[in-house]
Amino acid sequence: MRYLIAALAMAGILSGVPAFAADEPITIKFSHVVAENTPKGKGALKFKELAESRLAGRVEVEVFPNAQLYGDNKVLEALLLGDVQLAAPSLSKFKRYTKKLQLFDLPFLFADIDAVDRFQKSAVGRDLLNATSERGLQGLGYWHNGMKQLSANIPLKAPGDAAGLKFRIQASDVIAAQFEALDATPLKKPFSEVFILLQTKGIDGQENTWSNIYSKKFFEVQDYITESDHGLVDYMVVTSVEFWQGLPDDVREILAQCIDEASDYANQVALEKAIGDRAKILQSGRSEIIQLSPAERRNWIDAMKPVWAEFEDEIGADLIAAAQTAN
DSSP: OHHHHHHHHHTTOOTTOOOOOTTSOEEEEEEOSSOTTSHHHHHHHHHHHHHHHHTTTTEEEEEEOTTSSOOHHHHHHHHHHTSOSEEOOBGGGGTTTOSGGGGGGSTTOSSSHHHHHHHHTSHHHHHGGGTTGGGTEEEEEEEEEEEEEEEESSOOOSGGGGTTOEEEEOSOHHHHHHHHTTTOEEEEOOGGGHHHHHHTTSSSEEEEEHHHHHHTTGGGGOSEEEEEEEEEEEEEEEEEHHHHHHSOHHHHHHHHHHHHHHHHHHHHHHHHHHHHHHHHHHHHOSSEEEEOOHHHHHHHHHHHTHHHHHHHHHHOHHHHHHHHTTO
16 A cells, blocks of 8 residues: 555645645545445444544544445545545446456456455556546555355356346446346346346346345345356445545555555455355245356356457456456
8 A cells, every 4th residue: 555655646646635734633434335234334434443543533534324425326526526535336336437447347257256355465456446546536445245146037057048138237338248248138227226126027137246135135036046256246445536645644654554454354244244145045045046067157157258358458458367367
């Protein structure tokens, strides 16, 4: 994180920084869209605990969960306007500001969550936190939700099984292309509508992490879940360049350390929750979990991998290659 700060300073992104009164604590509003008992929610509270402990009297952190202030579609604008100082949107929300982060939507890019960790902690992965800095947004860390699984009311054992089905997706062109490669129909719908759409057969299936499938009860209205680990749902903790560079140097350095520690904590919570929620779904008997053999998984990889070439120019072939080395 220190070299990240130095790199920004060398780039000369120091104009128009806000001034902070020496006798008043710096207020940091942290806005996110999920409950406090989720990995992201717990990570935000851990950051608050660490920051207020190490910078007592100098920093106050106010956490606003459950989209109390802004949804993910508006929070980046709010950061740029100075209405909030920290957020952690899904990586797919940053396309407006950079196309490089579409990397994380590519299907079957990472073998597992450990590979994701290795890449995000590498020099290339850390440098990606700067991908939006020219647009005024500074990434500070990555927080996991987990690897994605496929669900439907018919067994999805082979790529052809998805043909003709309607799947809800995030607003991501890469994910849309992924389902089009299966001859399925991707529908960009809000996360809050997924359960009702599944229940009323407005859609046939969806892709999500174990924790989202369990917490939102998708498993109660889907007969089958294919354990595909085909993609990733992650977040980027982000602030504005203006706010970050306007902080006193010692405060910025300590806050960077707090972000790093909160990231490690949130990611461990996410891993434990994924394992636990998968077990709860299995125990419920409401949805059958389909485990793919290596050969079956290879069929899915072969079907979806052409999507990489489709977005290679936008993302960067060197970036895709660097991510693959993490496997």
